[in-house]
Amino acid sequence: MFEFDGNHWFLHRVLRWRVIASVAWSLLLLPMSMAAYLLFLQVNLFHPFAWITAWMSTLCSGCALFSLILLLISLLVVIYLDSRNYTVAPCLPNTRLATLASIVQPHRFIHMLSHTLAGLLCGWAAAFLAGGRYKSLDVACCGHTSLSVQRDCLNELHLFIVLFGGFVGFTSSLLYFLKYMSYTAFPIIQISKYLQFRAALPCIVKQSAMQSFLLLRWYCIIYFFFGYIPRCWLLTGMHVELDSTKPRLDSLIGLLDPGLLLQTWLAGTFILFTWYMAWALLRIHITEAYQFRVETSFVEDSEMCLPVVLASNPPPIVKFLALQDLAILSRASPCRRRQVFTLSQPGGRPHTWSLLSSHCISLLSELTSQLSAHQDATTGDGRPTTSSAHGSQHPPQPECLDMHTGLRNKIEGPGFRSSSVASSPFSPGPLRTPTRTLSTTLSPLFSPHPLAPMDTSIPAVSSKMRDPQDLRSSLFGSPWHDVVENSPIVHRGQSFWSFSSGAPPMADNPNMRPSVASPMPWTKDAPQPDRVAAKLSQVRAFLIKMPIVVYATQKIAESSSQALFADGQAHIWAFEAVSHMVAASFTEDQYGVVQTNLSSILCTMVNLLEAIDKHFKLPQASNKPLRPTDSWPDASFKSLRFAVRSALRTALHRIANKFGHHLKAVDLSPEHLKRLQMFVDYKE
Template identity: 25%
Template sequence: MENLQTMKWFYLFYFLHSNWLCGFFTNNIDVAREGVAVDSVFGLLSVTLFLNAFTLGTLSRFVFQMGLSIFETFQTEALTLEVKSTQEAASPMAMTAAIEATSCPLLQHLAFLDFSELGRRGADRRAPAFSLSQPGGHPHTFNQLAASSLGQITSLTQHLETALAPPSDNNNSPPVTTNKPDFTGLRDLTGGAPPRPAAAPKRSEVAVLLDRLRGWLERRPLLGALLTEWPDSRPAAALADGRPALWVVSGLSALGVASLTEDRYGVAQRHLGPLLRALLELAAVLERVRRLAGCAGRGGGGAPVPRLASGLRAATATALFRLTATFGPHLRSLGLSDKELARLEPYRLYTEG
């Protein structure tokens, strides 16, 4: 299916450039040129052309995906980082420092992956996350982990909300009219010419022509299909960087559940309210993405939303189920509003979904 969706670009390239390519081969290699012209409509409707393009495209895509999977399997190794705050460990291999290493995306991703594994490891591995700094007695480690993790969830939610917002059409907005002062007949005190009002900035003629050209192309049946943005393409682009958020949801929920029996100082409970609030917002926006993907699929077009959206919905729902089941009797003490508590009630009663 992915190959069929990308074949339109092959046909466009074939229609524009195949004539001189065929001429190059026939002039330099002893190959006879037969059949209809390749840059004609009948040339594009050739069954042989379609079968060759589909077979070679599928094969090349399979080889590329297989090579990418092998590279990811053998060249990427999960790291086991120190669960210490940056105040206690200056090493860049500390989890808190690696999570904030925006200059090294690979290290940052591996740190989030290791963070998601904290819930599946033993209590000894999680113990430093719930500890207090000495001297001082401050929960620096968990505060830094929670701040970076909640930032990932909030950032993804905001990007998805921006992608789901309808695009603003600036071309249809009414022109802004301004009352220009009339300086006719006035002279300045030195006897010079009257001052001229500042001219309003004008759009470049090239930009206006490009907008008109794009509008004309979008009204053409074939070219419009190539230039029109798919309904779910913007959410799919926003989800492209959502893998750390999936790891964060799993890691934070696991730490929250484990804190009930392992957190002796209560350093994690103060973050449960913001965590539940962030998870509810993410679940709501992911549901909108799912509905948009369903509408795009029923409409007969549109690229499918990546499978990461399904994984994020499942991870978010699992996190909400686990947290509400663990802290159900104490949800009202977490500073949540009545509306948020009502949205958590289906998860507490296992009726959501």
């Protein structure tokens, strides 16, 4: 999310003015959009002169100016909210339930409410501009013949268009988060802002028209069943009547009005076009390349230099723009590359190259560690790994709930840490007790394994009870006997009170004799936490088996893989920058500054390539990239992992082709040299 009230200098001096420029262009283009909307509203191909005359008169009228002011206010609200929710690395939930939870966040709820109100305002302005029978909310009733009393009736046509504007605002806000329109995709080819906007304009028009048509279809269905609710509310609040001579719009006859459907579709297209145009202008201005300074002679301007910006942990948008400038610098700016290869004075040290290369290496190492951790957390079939404590091959012992407080006890004594147990003559299976409190029970409510043990601890015993029979009689003779008998028991694995084969019994080993604390006085009104937790556990087990819960908690395909490469664009720029700089150093590096850490760069890139290859072998990570589609908005983040792999291989090929067999002189391990030799021989 972009924060313009931060302390970083780039947010105040550059990014804020870019947002202001995009807002200014959106407001300047809004009158042209409104003029085009009015031109389509009053289309009359058989009388073109009358068409143009009516269009000019409406455009210069006071109602058009008033509607334009309302549209400007609503557009400012939309742009402000969208600018606060932009991000360069999308947050990708792994389940549908997580997606729903991300939508109902408070700031997103405010986003939806504001867009709904802005849509209602734009719908009212669109209906007011349409004029005729759509202009006002109340009209004179046509069924009254008396001239002395003139009654007002509700104009349901106007209400239909206004409510459609609110529906468009709500759905556009919902799709803004579901389709990740907050994700700011940087252009692959650097072109001017005008060319980018001209290329995006046909897509905006097409998307607005298609989305308005689809929303109109669903809106008609919703209004057919629930349209009487706002109509009755307005009839009661405004003290007006319903014209009996006109069909109601919650009927098939009323909805099948071609003129009304056309006006509503045009109004929705106009609203979406203005909002999407502002969205595209904001993205174009934000992603414009910015040229940072490589070095400076003034101390007060040192924070604006590219190495310092990357090393100071800047905001994500500043970091991406700095890496973009570094990639452009390394590829197409020999004079700026020369500044990177120079030595600092006094001292003669390559501080600039050291800062830039260390940041790129840390980015690649971080991605390598994430991929390795993800690889270790999954098994060969792509499922999470499960392992018992201390490497035991037996299932972990279930947890035990203390009778007095409902809290689990920890293991005390070495005799209870045995990995294998034998059955006891009085315990057919381990006691399966539920979680401790309501909060801990509801937290794993949608866990895919509701019966999985949460702890491997068992209660401690002391030396007071030296015989299992005494322990049994003390336990079953206590007031908690009914609670223990009614508690749920899961017969799984071995006995709870048993020990491993070859271990001495309790009676023979004084260090392993159990003791049970004296229970508290029992009353009928005393709470029984184990029964409450047992009921909650049963409810949880019932809910987890419901099809809708299974569907909501099921993992989305390739979600974990897409989340790992959500910020892959930064890594792509790091590959390009490092590879171009290393390749250029073969002829431009006069002091040999790149040779100081060339081995670490090559090792990091080869290790990352191996980690990516292992990741693509997992079943949950598809090896085939998605087919390129002209979908709008941009969904390129779903295939960033393929772009990262291609960029990394291209970077290694660039270095291998430039250095050739000279790579054998670099201090590398035999495995890394063997992998690089494959790039030299074009076998990779």
